[in-house]
Amino acid sequence: MAGTQMKRSILIVDDEASMIEFLQLLLEEEGYAVTSAGSMTEARGRLGSRSFDLILCDIMMPDGNGLDLLQEIKEADARASVIMMTAYTSTKSAIEAMRLGAYHYVSKPFDVEELKVVIQKALEKTELVDENVYLRKELEQKYGFANIIGRSRRMQEIFSLIERVAVTNSTVLLEGESGTGKELIARAVHYASQRSNRRFLSVNCGALPETLLESELFGHERGAFTGAVRDKKGLFREASGGTLLLDEIGEMAPSMQVKLLRALQEKKVRRVGGHKEEPVDVRIIAATNQNLQEQIQLGTFREDLYYRINVIPIRLPALRERRDDIPILVDHFIKKYSEELGIEPKRVSVNVMRQLEAYPWPGNVRELENVIERALALCAGDVLTTDDVPTQVLYGRSDRVTTIDLPAEGLDLEDYLENIRRQLMREALDRSRGVQTQAAELLGISFRSFRYYAKKLGLTGDVQSEDEPETVDARAAHS
Ligand SMILES: Nc1ncnc2c1ncn2[C@@H]1O[C@H](COP(=O)(O)OP(=O)(O)OP(=O)(O)O)[C@@H](O)[C@H]1O
Numbered sequence: 024m025a026g027t028q029m030k031r032s033i034l035i036v037d038d039e040a041s042m043i044e045f046l047q048l049l050l051e052e053e054g055y056a057v058t059s060a061g062s063m064t065e066a067r068g069r070l071g072s073r074s075f076d077l078i079l080c081d082i083m084m085p086d087g088n089g090l091d092l093l094q095e096i097k098e099a100d101a102r103a104s105v106i107m108m109t110a111y112t113s114t115k116s117a118i119e120a121m122r123l124g125a126y127h128y129v130s131k132p133f134d135v136e137e138l139k140v141v142i143q144k145a146l147e148k149t150e151l152v153d154e155n156v157y158l159r160k161e162l163e164q165k166y167g168f169a170n171i172i173g174r175s176r177r178m179q180e181i182f183s184l185i186e187r188v189a190v191t192n193s194t195v196l197l198e199g200e201s202g203t204g205k206e207l208i209a210r211a212v213h214y215a216s217q218r219s220n221r222r223f224l225s226v227n228c229g230a231l232p233e234t235l236l237e238s239e240l241f242g243h244e245r246g247a248f249t250g251a252v253r254d255k256k257g258l259f260r261e262a263s264g265g266t267l268l269l270d271e272i273g274e275m276a277p278s279m280q281v282k283l284l285r286a287l288q289e290k291k292v293r294r295v296g297g298h299k300e301e302p303v304d305v306r307i308i309a310a311t312n313q314n315l316q317e318q319i320q321l322g323t324f325r326e327d328l329y330y331r332i333n334v335i336p337i338r339l340p341a342l343r344e345r346r347d348d349i350p351i352l353v354d355h356f357i358k359k360y361s362e363e364l365g366i367e368p369k370r371v372s373v374n375v376m377r378q379l380e381a382y383p384w385p386g387n388v389r390e391l392e393n394v395i396e397r398a399l400a401l402c403a404g405d406v407l408t409t410d411d412v413p414t415q416v417l418y419g420r421s422d423r424v425t426t427i428d429l430p431a432e433g434l435d436l437e438d439y440l441e442n443i444r445r446q447l448m449r450e451a452l453d454r455s456r457g458v459q460t461q462a463a464e465l466l467g468i469s470f471r472s473f474r475y476y477a478k479k480l481g482l483t484g485d486v487q488s489e490d491e492p493e494t495v496d497a498r499a500a501h502s
């Protein structure tokens with residue numbers, strides 16, 4: 024990080040040459056890089072050409088008031104700490120200095136040891152701000168669009184939508200199955216917005232009992248209930264100027280829904296046990312993996328709240344609805360976890376990739392991510408094979424088997440099953456571009472029986488004519 028090895032820089036602004044001289048000697052001895060300015064104008068010039076870690080500024084200057092300079096510094100560069108100095112003790116200007124964002128206020132003549140401590144503390148604060156900026160940049164990168172993978176048309180549409188939406192303050196409703204990336208998208212919206220230098224906070228509305236959720240969201244006053252031993256700010260206020268993700272909003276208790284609706288409409292919250300409502304400025308993003316429309320029908324979700332949060336709905340597709348993204352997601356996670364494990368990125372065998380593309384992924388991207396992470400940790404060679412992938416991924420097509428109701432008039436079972444067989448074989452052939460050995464593998468049957476049924480069910484037109492040389496045929500026939 025910048026500055027840990029470098030000398031910390033201090034600008035002294037004072038019209039008294041002896042004071043400058045004294046401070047310069049003192050602070051250079053402490054190992055700081057010191058610059059000075061004898062007037063407001065000179066100070067503005069110095070500040071305009073470079074930045075400082077700390078500014079020590081006199082209030083009474085011949086060409087103006089040091090407080091004006093403080094204000095300018097704070098407006099231009101919130102990172103530098105400023106300590107104001109004055110020859111006269113005036114509580115009024117001290118208060119004003121603090122209000123304008125000064126780190127501290129000292130009256131001359133000051134205690135040298137005390138001044139050193141104050142300066143040291145102020146510089147620590149600057150460092151902390153630097154660190155926050157640095158961490159925020161890292162976060163922005165981590166949650167930026169570059170790390171949200173999706174080339175499929177549906178994901179591309181979502182990206183362009185969030186780019187447009189991010190700059191507004193509109194409430195966003197993210198719907199999608201578990202593991203589809205709702206939180207990831209919520210963060211991306213936050214970090215692409217003007218609120219990105221404020222906090223992104225998130226709360227799982229389903230994880231807390233109602234009363235706790237209320238004080239979590241709106242805060243409480245000390246003594247509001249047993250156990251409320253001190254005031255609590257509440258997430259709405261903590262996320263002030265930033266973004267609050269209300270996760271699993273479909274699981275919020277009905278009476279809490281009323282209170283939330285009120286807060287969203289009024290843009291005001293009242294702490295538990297409090298009397299006055301206070302205005303809040305937060306961008307709300309709600310997320311759910313349930314169908315809220317259905318819940319409205321069932322009477323468990325309020326329709327008025329639904330309309331309030333459904334300003335910009337974004338439905339995240341399940342991974343199986345965007346299978347064309349699976350290979351690039353696999354690549355992405357291989358890179359990510361190889362780096363984490365400190366190993367060379369591995370390749371994926373054609374067969375494994377085919378299985379990954381075919382699996383229905385009930386846990387969506389999260390499940391795929393876990394499978395890749397685990398495979399990389401297990402795999403000894405440099406190619407991921409079926410041995411490295413959990414069996415349910417290889418054979419578990421559970422959710423593709425639809426439940427079938429026997430029609431009242433009955434059915435012809437053989438005919439019915441044959442029909443299913445034909446459909447699945449056709450799909451397998453499609454996916455393997457007509458190569459029968461691969462299609463057979465996808466269905467877990469031998470090449471011989473695949474060829475037998477293909478003839479029987481009239482699928483020969485879908486089969487690549489010159490695809491299977493006799494040797495493969497013979498081998499398959501024996502297995
Ligand atoms: N498009 C994507 N590109 C890269 N990684 C993704 C993508 N979508 C999801 N992920 C990753 O998958 C995991 C799950 O994502 P996330 O937590 O955002 O899902 P969610 O929809 O909030 O799930 P849940 O409903 O279970 O809370 C995370 O590790 C996330 O980084």
Ligand SMILES: [Mg+2]
Nearest residue numbers: 205206270310
């Ligand atoms: Mg989530």
